Every structure is written in C-alpha cells, then in structure tokens.
Amino acid sequence: MAELRIQPKKPAPSPWLLVALAVLVLAVAAYFYLRPEPADEPATTPATTAAPAPTDTLAPNSPAADARATPPPGDSLETSPPLGSASPARVRLLELAPQLTQLADRADLRDDAAIREQRDNFTSATSRLADNDPAASLRPGLVAAASLLLAVQQKGYPNLEAEASTLLQQANQLSGRDATTAEQAQNSAYLAQVATLLNTLSYPAKDIL
Amino acid sequence: MPSPVLRRLRDLPTFEMATGDPDPRGWTVRGGDGQAFGTVLELLVDPESQRVLYLNVELARGLPGVPTPAPHAETQILLPLEAVNLDTEGNSVFVTALRRDTVSTYPTFVDFILPTEFEDAMQRALGNNASA
Numbered sequence: 001m002a003e004l005r006i007q008p009k010k011p012a013p014s015p016w017l018l019v020a021l022a023v024l025v026l027a028v029a030a031y032f033y034l035r036p037e038p039a040d041e042p043a044t045t046p047a048t049t050a051a052p053a054p055t056d057t058l059a060p061n062s063p064a065a066d067a068r069a070t071p072p073p074g075d076s077l078e079t080s081p082p083l084g085s086a087s088p089a090r091v092r093l094l095e096l097a098p099q100l101t102q103l104a105d106r107a108d109l110r111d112d113a114a115i116r117e118q119r120d121n122f123t124s125a126t127s128r129l130a131d132n133d134p135a136a137s138l139r140p141g142l143v144a145a146a147s148l149l150l151a152v153q154q155k156g157y158p159n160l161e162a163e164a165s166t167l168l169q170q171a172n173q174l175s176g177r178d179a180t181t182a183e184q185a186q187n188s189a190y191l192a193q194v195a196t197l198l199n200t201l202s203y204p205a206k207d208i209l
Numbered sequence: 210m211p212s213p214v215l216r217r218l219r220d221l222p223t224f225e226m227a228t229g230d231p232d233p234r235g236w237t238v239r240g241g242d243g244q245a246f247g248t249v250l251e252l253l254v255d256p257e258s259q260r261v262l263y264l265n266v267e268l269a270r271g272l273p274g275v276p277t278p279a280p281h282a283e284t285q286i287l288l289p290l291e292a293v294n295l296d297t298e299g300n301s302v303f304v305t306a307l308r309r310d311t312v313s314t315y316p317t318f319v320d321f322i323l324p325t326e327f328e329d330a331m332q333r334a335l336g337n338n339a340s341a
Contacts, residue, residue: 001291001292002291002294003290004227004230004252004260004290004295005226005227005230005261006221006224006226006227006254006256006261007226007259008223
C-alpha cells in the first residue's frame with residue numbers, strides 16, 4: 001500500500017538577493033584579477049624616475065646642485081662630485097634598483113619578513129637618490145643593496161653565504177662618496193659584485209651549484 | 210467524519226511532493242497481470258492532512274470494453290492510493306485488483322466532483338465492501 005505526502009513549498013530566495021550575490025562575486029573577482037600586481041609597482045617606479053638621473057637638469061652652481069652633493073660629515077668641497085653631473089655610482093645603483101626590487105618581489109621571496117624589510121629600506125634609499133633629494137646620500141643605498149641580497153641569500157641560497165656576507169662587509173667599508181678616481185673605482189667594483197650576485201640570485205636556488 | 214476537500218496538486222502552487230516521496234505523475238499504470246492500461250495524469254490531495262488520496266489516471270485508447278472517447282478527450286479514472294503499489298525503479302503504478310481487460314468495469318471519472326456514490330462504486334469495483 002502506497003503512501004504519498006505533500007508539503008508546503010519552501011520559500012525560494014529572492015531573485016534580487018541572488019543578483020546581489022552575483023554582483024558581489026563579480027566585484028571580488030574583478031578586484032583580484034584587475035588589481036596591479038605588487039611586483040609591478042616598485043619595479044616601474046624606480047625605472048621611470050631613474051631615467052632622468054643621468055642627465056642633470058639642475059643649473060650649474062645653483063643651490064640645489066650644491067646641495068645634491070650631500071657630503072657626509074667631514075666632506076669638503078674638494079671631494080664633492082663635479083657640479084652638474086650625476087655620479088657614476090649613483091647612476092649604476094639606480095640602474096640596478098629595478099632588478100633588485102623585482103628579485104625581492106619574486107613569488108618565493110616576497111613573503112619573507114626580512115626580505116620585505118630590506119626591500120623597503122632599499123627602496124627608501126634609492127627613491128631619495130632618484131628624486132635628486134639633496135639630502136640623500138649614496139651610502140645607504142649601497143648598504144641596503146647588500147643587505148637585501150644577504151636577506152635573499154639567507155632565505156633560499158645557503159651556498160652563497162660567503163659571497164653575500166663579503167658584499168655586506170664591503171658595503172660597510174664604503175665611504176659613500178664618489179668623487180675621486182679611487183672612490184669611483186671602489187664603488188664601481190662593489191656595484192659590479194652586486195650585479196654579479198644579483199644575476200646569480202635571479203636563478204632558482206636548485207639551479208645554482 | 211467529514212469528507213476531505215480534494216484538490217489537484219497542480220492547483221496548489223504553494224505545495225509540492227514531500228521530500229523523499231516520489232511524484233508518480235507520468236508513470237505507467239499496470240494491472241495485476243503487469244499489462245499497462247493508463248498513465249497517471251494528476252494527483253488529488255487533501256491539503257489539510259497533506260496526503261495524496263487519489264491518482265487521476267488517463268486510460269489508454271483501445272482498451273477492451275472501454276468506449277473510445279471523443280477526439281481530444283480522454284477517459285479518466287481515479288485510483289485510491291491505498292489500492293496501488295508504486296514501483297519507483299520502474300516508474301510504474303501497479304493495481305492488482307484491476308487488469309487491462311477488466312478496467313472497463315471500473316467507474317470512469319468524468320468531473321472533478323466526488324459524490325459519495327462514486328466513492329462507493331470505486332470501492333465495490335476494487336472488491337472492498339466498506340466505504341472509505
């Protein structure tokens with residue numbers, strides 16, 4: 001003997017509620033798909049602002065040009081870089097800045113707190129250089145570059161510890177000036193090592209012997 | 210006991226089949242010999258007790274002894290639910306008290322009015338002496 005029952009229909013959700021939910025889902029999806037990648041922002045900023053660095057737009061002997069030399073304590077006019085021309089170390093450091101920030105923003109590195117902190121330090125130091133901040137010194141950027149590379153090395157490249165540590169020691173010994181031939185040679189050699197280590201670290205750790 | 214107020218399920222838009230219970234509308238109706246003789250057209254329900262009481266069955270054309278209906282019309286019968294067995298796997302309704310060749314003796318359902326005599330006639334045809 002069969003038995004069949006009926007029941008009151010359950011109230012269906014309002015179609016407007018479904019529409020609102022669909023809009024919400026689309027908005028969230030659009031936000032995540034269309035927002036700029038964190039890796040893009042710092043990479044483009046130095047690149048665009050670094051471009052005018054080689055050509056000096058400041059008038060020779062202007063107060064701004066005088067201030068830009070930013071001599072460290074004890075520095076004299078004789079050791080300041082020639083007015084009206086950017087120092088080679090500054091230009092080279094600003095050229096390396098996008099690659100360094102891109103390295104720090106790599107997917108396997110960007111979540112590390114130490115790397116993020118060093119990246120912020122480096123960005124801060126180089127952005128002041130790129131903005132031709134008269135109070136900006138070259139030395140913080142040079143040291144920050146070595147610190148950032150050391151943080152990256154400690155994160156995933158244990159076999160490069162010696163190179164990264166040596167680089168940081170070298171950075172700490174730099175005067176921050178780029179006026180004399182000896183200083184320029186020292187800075188150039190240091191930045192060449194930064195570029196070499198940066199190039200090495202740009203490969204996955206498993207590819208580095 | 211007052212007679213229930215019967216309604217077609219399709220006329221109750223706020224009701225549906227209970228969760229877990231099959232909806233036999235469209236199922237084949239078969240007699241005790243397994244021969245098909247109709248199709249479930251509609252369910253007659255009591256909204257108060259929330260139960261299906263009758264199956265409204267459309268008889269197949271050409272059954273022995275059943276007059277051929279007018280064009281675009283069909284011959285219908287009502288089957289009390291307690292007289293049938295549901296085959297949910299085969300989507301069939303079995304009525305052991307009827308057969309294809311005896312369904313002509315079963316009272317036809319001509320209107321959506323269920324007088325007491327009609328109910329009695331159905332029960333007699335199904336072999337039940339007591340009125341439902």
